[in-house]
Amino acid sequence: MVENRPFLDFLTHVVLILGVAVVAFPVYIAFVASTHPSSTFLRGAAPLLPGNAGWEVYRNMLFEGVSTSGTPPLARMMWNSLVMAVIITVGKIVISIISAYAIVYFRFPFRALAFWMIFVTLMLPVEVRIIPTFQIAANLSLLNSYAGLTLPLIASATATFLFRQFFLTIPEELMEAARVDGAGAMKFFKDILLPLSRTNIAALSVILFIYGWVQYLWPLLVTTDPQYYTIVMGIKRLTAVADAEPQWNLVMATVILAMLPPVLVVIFMQRLFVKGLVETEK
């Protein structure tokens, strides 16, 4: 930071390590469970250290597929999840950022109404409106398609709200200066606002990608063709054994594998979290 305070640094590390331990503990459990036979997990006897069944399980899942659950190949499901997550991320960010721009930087009739109409989407979870939404999707022939998987999930206000908050913090001077320079609305948006929004876009990309990646109920309903199954449906299918016990080691291995793409997104997006970029010229 600004000065050198080694004790505070040390404390910071302690806090962070504790934080990671607490927050990542369940993930660690998942990893450990994937390396022990399923029965050990169920008996509660799984020790806290990984077992030696580890690589076997992962190799199985990756190369031979999950022959015991009848799901389509892992790769196909990951691909579907990937497409879905990317479309949702990009789609949501694009429509939200321009909507937020309109709401903050313009005055026009029904402005507040538009904002609240968008905002209210936060308040009715998809599970409640699922039957009517499904009907609409069916009527628009969106079943069993990427459009059907993604469009209904793009309509939500999180990103719009975030961008609105961010835009409100941008100093008026920037906009005045742009106007004085003769820049139009879209030029201002493209040349000034967008670069400034980089950090927020990065954060949103991570969150939205993961959001799209872990969707379960809506894809379940809207796809009856196994070709469109997402990875989470595959995982759930491994666990939904009525009256029997799931193979937890397989399930957890799939869970860990399924977490890799989001992790890659996190790592990649961090490049945009560059310190010192945003403020100086404010």
Add this chain to the structure above:
Amino acid sequence: MQTKRAVFPNRGLPYALLAPQLIVTIVFFLWPAFQAAMFSFERTDPFGFRTTFVWFQNYERLLSDPGYLNSASQTAIFATSVTLLSMSVALLLAVSVNRLLRSSRIYTTLLVWPYAVAPVVAGVLWWFMFNPTVGILAYMLEFFGVRWNYRSNGDQAMIMVVLAASWKQISYNFLFFVAGLQSVPRSLIEAAAIDGAGPFKRFWTITFPLLSPTTFFLMIININYAMFDTFGIIDAVTSGGPNQATNILVYKVYADGVLGLNIGSSSAQSVLLMVIVMFLTFIQFRFVERRVNY
């Protein structure tokens, strides 16, 4: 509602910019939501063969049901606890990461990564850690003399679901706090340091106020999350029990709608829930947003 003083003069452009989101919102959200609201005034069989218009009967039933009122109070406790817990822990972690220069990437990755654990398995992981018979943490708690059985103890059940729900949100809040902290100008911090302010003082007088737009955003989102998106966790961990101790409003909506297939009652409950949250949101915008420094 706050707004900028300086605006662009364009007339048609704002509508064009809003159009995509509004269209998707109307088609895939408002219209189905309206239909769901219509359901709340009907009594219908699941397949839709026989539908009777019953006015406010569903609502009357709900409001006179003591179970519903209990649910409302459990929800208040739950939502407040989850929001406070997940936001404060996330803020602490974000500030810590922000202090460091070198290891921040690793810590950030490690702290955001758990968010990618799909909700379908999060429940099982929690069961594995906490269930009274074979859970690891249950075992450790017994070691410390705590008689852990959330299957019969309502307070323990509430603690469990609060922990489980907060856990997921910590990663989320953390990420946005980190992003928000990025936009606090270093120049201000440095100036304050030169003036002799210590790190804690700098935080409370400069960083925290400047972070308020993000904090406000997260507050709304977290309360929303706690009120609307947590039925999956409750279903996986306690199923609303024991004896209704964790039967929060949205879980009731889910249980009555998806499990019980009582579309009329569940729609009425969601309308009520929506009204409650809209009211809360309105209050927040009205009274809390004043304190936000833009």
Add this chain to the structure above:
Amino acid sequence: MVRLPIVTGLAALTAILSTSVSHAQTEIDWWHSMGGELGTKLEAIVAGFNTSQTEYAVTPVYRGEYEESMVGTIAAFRANEQPVLVQVYEVGTGTMMAAQGAVYPVYELMADTGQEFDPQAFLPAVVGYYTDTEGNMLSMPFNSSTPILYYNKAAFEEAGLDPETPPKTWAEVEEFSNKILESGAAECGFSMGYAASWIGIENFSAWHNQPLGTLENGFGGLGTELTFNGEVQARFWDDLKRWSDAGIFRYAGPAGGPDSNPSFYSGTCAMVMNSSASRAGILANVEGFDVGFGMLPYYDDVEGAPQNSIIGGATIWVLQGHSDEEYEAAAAFLDYLSSPEVQADWHQSTGYLPITDAAYELSQEQDYYEQNPGADTSIKQITLNPPTENSKGLRFGNFPQIRLILDEQLEAVLAGDKTGQEALDTAVQQGNQILRDFEASNS
């Protein structure tokens, strides 16, 4: 370029040819909820059907758990996208039955398509749940099970009990558990899945020949009222509380009781009562002791006990709105499914009950039960006596919601807030409200 027309022409020709070939084969969808290994087995069976003939092809589609699949089916139906066959759990029977415009009863399907179909070939206790009051089969049982008792032989020995003798009555359960606790062989006597619903009330009542509701447990019509708040059931819930306090009974959570089997695997509880289909999982996951099997315990001072137990699980329903060819395919497939070989194979691999006498006999001929002791406990239990009005099964609308109420009420009893009688009275009162709503919505 000249090539393009030729290529397009060939492509078109292939398309025409392939459509004309596939047009002869009728394809139907079967929506199911079997995941994991069960799902693989199901797909193998379907593949067997598909390869055994060329006229019909069934496509199995996994639709999530029973509740999710139900919502999906309803949503699909409302959007006119429903499949031909769907697997629905037993507590959805009331809902499916009331949806008269949506379902195509199996007996009618078989008659209309001229499929050979002998209702007598089916085990009455298995099929009875899904028949109407005249005995006509409405849906086809697919994966049915009934609860039995599993016990830890090593723990019994350590407690000085005979490891080959399971407890028969609840008095014996209490006695054995006390010995087990005293000797330290286990921390708890027994646990139970579905303690408030399928096992602890529904099967308990049937096993003791006590009614669950009027009008033949709801088979007789939508005007049924709940009557499971009898003395016998109240006594059982009070005993559960007493045993829980004494450490004999450990409550394993609502609905299916997620802690029940794990507490058995780990040796924490010496006995567990759960579905007969848990057998494979139990045998695979216990370590260090042999497993014994027994029938459900009963109160020997109740007249009529033990009667017979009822089934749980899911059945296959046929939905309206499809073509005649599709229904022919469905009938052929259902016929295939009920053939002795397929049933015996399914029963033996999964632990679900065989639905026909022939399948049961085939398994006996194959010496399956000799090699797998305890695998026929469930069959013996459901066929112990011919079913009475009280033990044929139940048919209540919105029953999943009523089960939720039962879970809550049992938890109240275990917490000491209510007596068994009070809790059951509340459950009956709230449950009747739900039944009246269901009646109103469906008439």
